[in-house]
Structures are given as C-alpha cells and as structure tokens.
Amino acid sequence: xxxxxxxxxxxxxxxxxxxxxxxxxxxxxxxxxxxxxxxxxxxxxxxxxxxxxxxxxxxxxxxxxxxxxxxxxxxxxxxxxxxxxxxxxxxxxxxxxxxxxxxxxxxxxxxxxxxxxxxxxxxxxxxxxxxxxxxxxxxxxxxxxxxxxxxxxxxxxxxxxxxxxxxxxxxxxxxxxxxxxxxxxxxxxxxxxxxxxxxxxxxxxxxxxxxxxxxxxxxxxxxxxxxxxxxxxxxxxxxxxxxxxxxxxxxxxxxxxxxxxxxxxxxxxxxxxxxxxxxxxxxxxxxxxxxxxxxxxxxxxxxxxxxxxxxxxxxxxxxxxxxxx
Amino acid sequence: xxxxxxxxxxxxxxxxxxxxxxxxxxxxxxxxxxxxxxxxxxxxxxxxxxxxxxxxxxxxxxxxxxxxxxxxxxxxxxxxxxxxxxxxxxxxxxxxxxxxxxxxxxxxxxxxxxxxxxxxxxxxxxxxxxxxxxxxxxxxxxxxxxxxxxxxxxxxxxxxxxxxxxxxxxxxxxxxxxxxxxxxxxxxxxxxxxxxxxxxxxxxxxxxxxxxxxxxxxxxxxxxxxxxxxxxxxxxxxxxxxxxxxxxxxxxxxxxxxxxxxxxxxxxxxxxxxxxxxxxxxxxxxxxxxxxxxxxxxxxxxxxxxxx
Numbered sequence: 320x321x322x323x324x325x326x327x328x329x330x331x332x333x334x335x336x337x338x339x340x341x342x343x344x345x346x347x348x349x350x351x352x353x354x355x356x357x358x359x360x361x362x363x364x365x366x367x368x369x370x371x372x373x374x375x376x377x378x379x380x381x382x383x384x385x386x387x388x389x390x391x392x393x394x395x396x397x398x399x400x401x402x403x404x405x406x407x408x409x410x411x412x413x414x415x416x417x418x419x420x421x422x423x424x425x426x427x428x429x430x431x432x433x434x435x436x437x438x439x440x441x442x443x444x445x446x447x448x449x450x451x452x453x454x455x456x457x458x459x460x461x462x463x464x465x466x467x468x469x470x471x472x473x474x475x476x477x478x479x480x481x482x483x484x485x486x487x488x489x490x491x492x493x494x495x496x497x498x499x500x501x502x503x504x505x506x507x508x509x510x511x512x513x514x515x516x517x518x519x520x521x522x523x524x525x526x527x528x529x530x531x532x533x534x535x536x537x538x539x540x541x542x543x544x545x546x547x548x549x550x551x552x553x554x555x556x557x558x559x560x561x562x563x564x565x566x567x568x569x570x571x572x573x574x575x576x577x578x579x580x581x582x583x584x585x586x587x588x589x590x591x592x593x594x595x596x597x598x599x600x601x602x603x604x605x606x607x608x609x610x611x612x613x614x615x616x617x618x619x620x621x622x623x624x625x626x627x628x629x630x631x632x633x634x635x636x637x638x639x640x641x642x643x644x
Numbered sequence: 645x646x647x648x649x650x651x652x653x654x655x656x657x658x659x660x661x662x663x664x665x666x667x668x669x670x671x672x673x674x675x676x677x678x679x680x681x682x683x684x685x686x687x688x689x690x691x692x693x694x695x696x697x698x699x700x701x702x703x704x705x706x707x708x709x710x711x712x713x714x715x716x717x718x719x720x721x722x723x724x725x726x727x728x729x730x731x732x733x734x735x736x737x738x739x740x741x742x743x744x745x746x747x748x749x750x751x752x753x754x755x756x757x758x759x760x761x762x763x764x765x766x767x768x769x770x771x772x773x774x775x776x777x778x779x780x781x782x783x784x785x786x787x788x789x790x791x792x793x794x795x796x797x798x799x800x801x802x803x804x805x806x807x808x809x810x811x812x813x814x815x816x817x818x819x820x821x822x823x824x825x826x827x828x829x830x831x832x833x834x835x836x837x838x839x840x841x842x843x844x845x846x847x848x849x850x851x852x853x854x855x856x857x858x859x860x861x862x863x864x865x866x867x868x869x870x871x872x873x874x875x876x877x878x879x880x881x882x883x884x885x886x887x888x889x890x891x892x893x894x895x896x897x898x899x900x901x902x903x904x905x906x907x908x909x910x911x912x913x914x915x916x917x918x919x920x921x922x923x924x925x926x927x928x929x930x931x932x933x934x935x936x937x938x939x940x941x942x943x944x945x946x947x948x949x950x951x952x
Contacts, residue, residue, distance in 0.1 A: 457940075581791035607799075612796070
C-alpha cells in the first residue's frame with residue numbers, strides 16, 4: 320500500500336510540473352503581457368513601465384522568468400498582487416479556507432443526502448420513490464448551477480419574508496452579516512443557499528451512481544446467501560452490501576472534483592462568497608491580476624491532483640480486488 | 645408484416661428480433677419508442693427547434709427592437725414572457741437566443757467528439773507508449789478546472805480587441821470544444837481497447853487491411869453506440885457551459901441574445917422583474933433535460949445486451 324501511494328505521488332510530480340509550464344505559457348499569450356493592466360493607465364508613463372519590468376524581472380529571457388517563478392512558487396512565494404500590492408500568497412490563503420468551508424459542507428451534505436436516497440431507490444427499484452428521485456437527479460443534472468442559485472435567491476431572499484422580522488428569510492449573499500457580532504446562527508443562515516446550490520449540483524450524479532452500485536451488489540450471490548441465512552433486510556444492506564456498493568460512487572467523486580472547483584467559482588460569484596473562485600474571477604480575470612490568477616490555477620490544480628490521489632487510495636482500500644503492484 | 649400481427653403478443657418481440665428483414669435502425673427506433681421519457685424528450689426538443697426557427701421569423705416584432713413604453717412588463721397576453729429593461733419582448737427574444745445557444749451546443753459537440761474520438765481511438769488502438777502519452781495528456785487537461793481555463797481563454801480572446809474573436813459564437817464554440825473532449829477520449833479508448841482483440845479485427849488484419857482502415861471501417865462503427873450517446877449528452881453540457889460563460893460576461897456579447905446572456909442581463913433586475921430570469925433558465929432546463937432523456941433512451945435502445 321505504501322509503495323502504491325509513493326508511486327502515485329511520484330507520478331503526480333511531472334504532471335504538476337507540466338501544469339506549471341502550461342500556466343506560465345498561458346500568461347505569456349495574453350497580449351501586453353503581465354503589465355497589460357497598467358498599459359492604459361494614464362498615470363503610468365513609459366519610463367514607469369520599463370522600471371516595473373525591471374523590478375518584476377520581466378526583461379530576462381522567458382525560460383529564466385519561468386525558472387524564477389517556479390522556484391519562488393516552491394518556496395511559497397506567488398509574487399505581489401498587481402491590484403492590491405499585497406503578496407498573492409496572502410491574498411489566496413485568506414480566501415482558501417472560505418472555499419474549503421463551503422465546499423466541504425456541500426460535499427458532506429451531498430453524501431449524507433445521496434447515499435440513503437440511492438440505497439432506498441435501489442432496494443425499491445421502480446417504486447414511486449425511485450421514479451421521483453431518478454427524475455430529481457435528472458433535473459439536477461440538466462440546469463446551470465448559477466440559474467438554480469438565482470431561483471433560490473428569488474424564492475428565499477426576495478419573495479418569502481421572515482415572519483418575525485419582516486426582512487428577507489435568508490441572506491442573498493456574503494458569508495456573514497458585516498458589522499454584526501459572530502454568531503453561529505448568522506453563519507448558518509448565510510451558508511444555506513450557496514451550500515444548497517452546490518449540493519443540488521452534485522446530487523444527481525451521486526444518486527445515480529449510488530443506486531447503480533447498490534443494484535449491482537444486490538444481484539450478487541453473497542447477498543442471496545445473506546438473505547438465506549435469515550438476516551434482516553437492514554443487516555444485509557448495512558453489513559454486507561454497503562461497503563461494496565459505494566465503490567462506483569467513490570470513483571465518480573474523484574472525477575467530479577474539478578467540476579466542483581468550477582461550480583464553487585460560480586456559486587461564490589453569485590452569492591458574493593469571499594472565496595478563492597470569486598477572487599480568481601473578480602480580481603484575476605476581470606482586473607488581469609496575473610500573480611493571483613497563476614497562483615490560484617496552480618493551487619487548484621495541485622488540490623485536484625491531490626484529491627484525485629486520495630480517491631484512488633480510498634478506492635484501492637475499499638476494493639481489495641485492486642492490486643497495488 | 646402481416647404474419648407478425650397474427651402472433652400472440654408475448655412472442656412478437658422475440659420474432660421481431662430474429663427477423664432478418666428488420667434493419668438495425670428500425671430495431672433501434674422501435675426500442676427507443678418504448679422509453680417514454682426519451683420520446684417525450686424528443687417531442688419537446690422538436691417543439692423547441694420549431695419555436696426557435698419559426699417564432700422570430702413569423703412574428704412582426706424585431707427581437708432587438710426597444711420600446712420605452714413597455715419597460716419590464718410582467719407576463720401578459722401581449723407579451724407572454726414579459727419584457728426586459730429596454731422593452732424588448734422576451735418571448736421572441738428567447739427563441740431568437742435559442743438559435744444561437746443550440747447552434748453553440750451542436751457545434752461544440754462536433755468539435756469535442758471529433759477530437760475525443762481521434763485521440764481515444766489512436767490511444768486505444770496503438771496502446772503502449774502512445775496510449776500512455778495521450779492519456780497523461782488527458783489527465784493534464786482534466787487537472788485544471790475547466791471553467792478557470794475557459795475564462796482565461798475568453799479573456800485572452802477579448803484582450804485582442806478584435807470583435808471577430810471576442811463577441812461572436814465561433815470563438816466560444818472553439819474554446820469550449822477544445823476543452824470538452826476528455827470524456828469522449830476516455831470512452832472511445834475503452835471501446836477500442838476491448839474491440840481491438842476481437843476476431844473480426846484479427847480477420848481484417850489477416851486480409852491485409854491497413855491500420856487506418858481497421859480503425860475507421862472495422863472498429864469505429866462497432867464503437868458508435870456509446871459515442872452517439874455521449875454526443876447527445878455533450879450537446880446539453882455545452883449549452884450549459886455556454887450559458888455559464890455568457891452569464892459571467894465572457895460568452896457571446898449582447899445585443900446578440902443567447903440564453904446565457906439573457907440570464908446575465910436578468911441578474912441585476914431579478915428582484916423586481918423575476919420573469920427575466922425565470923424563462924431563459926427554464927428554456928435551458930427543458931432543452932438539456934430533453935437531451936439527457938434522449939441520451940438515456942438511446943443508451944437503452946442501442947445496447948445489444950439490453951433485455952426488452
């Protein structure tokens with residue numbers, strides 16, 4: 320097992336190196352280069368631009384620029400944000416916990432909802448419940464994440480009012496009420512809508528895979544044996560079927576992580592959630608903040624590769640048929 | 645045909661399957677018709693197509709014409725989906741935008757499925773080093789979140805300040821297409837891996853067929869079913885991706901309507917004019933849902949092991 324994990328880690332290194340080269344190359348493609356943000360600024364003269372180029376090390380050959388950048392990245396230095404003039408590492412790390420907090424809640428929420436639904440759907444195949452849930456799963460997969468967010472805002476923020484205060488039932492954006500004291504209730508109220516959007520987004524796929532996994536297992540001989548021994552339905556499902564039925568779900572979770580990161584960008588943008596995705600969009604893309612963009616691309620790619628690795632290990636752990644050599 | 649009708653119902657299917665006269669397409673069509681949601685999806689899709697092509701054509705309204713007298717009118721008999729902040733009729737605008745959204749969906753699917761099929765079949769057929777290289781490349785494309793890259797590409801195109809590259813549907817089709825081929829590549833590779841050692845491929849090799857011929861004439865037609873299903877689902881996924889990009893302001897630029905930029909336009913006014921946000925989203929939902937159900941129906945209909 321250790322050898323397998325080690326091999327996977329070693330395989331991830333060239334992949335990340337390749338990603339870093341691609342990220343660097345992409346930034347070079349943008350006309351005007353990293354200083355494009357300043358070019359149309361009347362307060363910055365040509366001499367200032369030249370001085371900035373000198374200061375930022377942009378007047379040396381590209382491969383040396385790459386080398387300087389990647390060695391700094393490995394030391395944890397992503398450069399200085401062109402918008403706020405603060406270290407990009409600080410900017411990103413301030414936002415990362417907010418993204419992880421939202422994604423983790425959504426991830427666990429989706430599992431907690433989809434696993435029981437998938438199991439019930441499979442054990443009562445073609446029942447009314449099964450049909451209803453399969454339909455809900457299909458609908459969840461067929462709409463844009465952001466539109467679902469907008470509809471939730473229309474319903475729970477603008478239409479339905481809180482009967483006690485007369486204000487909106489749920490906040491339409493932000494992570495907490497600005498200026499108010501910290502309270503768990505306030506945090507939870509801000510979390511409900513964005514988390515629901517992310518949960519609904521992955522629910523469809525999760526239910527389908529959980530249902531398919533359970534159906535597959537229920538037709539195995541050892542389940543018939545367990546029934547024949549006189550075990551209760553509950554014991555058969557929880558003790559014999561569950562662990563094997565979850566394997567397809569684990570595989571799909573690994574493949575879905577990049578989608579979740581993209582989904583987080585949209586959700587954060589709609590709900591003004593101060594996360595990494597919103598930082599990438601509002602500061603990176605819209606204001607051409609290169610160091611922040613490059614940093615977020617590298618960090619999210621690293622996280623995706625890392626979580627992919629974790630899923631593979633969990634997968635290997637759950638399914639002993641997988642050999643490690 | 646006459647003989648079949650006289651058979652008892654329980655044996656009709658069996659005999660139909662054994663009957664050599666029934667063509668493959670007829671068999672698939674007959675099985676597709678049994679999948680009720682898929683048939684409903686097909687009917688909905690045809691209706692949407694007709695509306696998209698005939699509504700903007702037949703109505704005397706110009707979808708881009710503004711009218712300050714009817715700003716943000718809620719749905720009524722005169723404007724059944726209401727009007728927007730410039731007094732444009734949203735019913736006509738919706739179908740006009742649908743043309744572009746569906747065009748982008750279909751064209752992106754063609755780009756993505758073509759790239760995916762080429763990469764997947766080469767990887768699966770040649771195996772070994774070629775396979776390893778191409779699949780690592782696929783992993784690489786998958787490790788950077790797609791939306792981040794799409795936004796970056798869109799920003800890149802926009803910074804060229806060339807309207808041909810930054811506003812119309814074509815650049816959007818290209819950038820979505822060149823990032824969306826990975827699932828198709830993995831799927832086709834899997835098909836080629838399992839088919840390339842079959843007897844009919846051996847036979848083709850024995851008869852002296854060249855690799856290209858074996859791939860195109862012998863293996864690919866046998867891998868067609870899952871590719872067709874993936875292509876159907878890809879159209880829906882591309883429509884959603886386009887709407888997301890447009891919503892973030894990096895898709896097709898106004899005044900050309902698409903479902904995505906209609907929603908972008910709606911975001912600022914949805915608290916007091918919710919209809920501007922509801923109808924374009926519903927159009928996306930119904931279209932993509934229809935495509936997903938059709939894909940599901942095709943999967944069942946094309947599956948040779950499917951039990952009726």
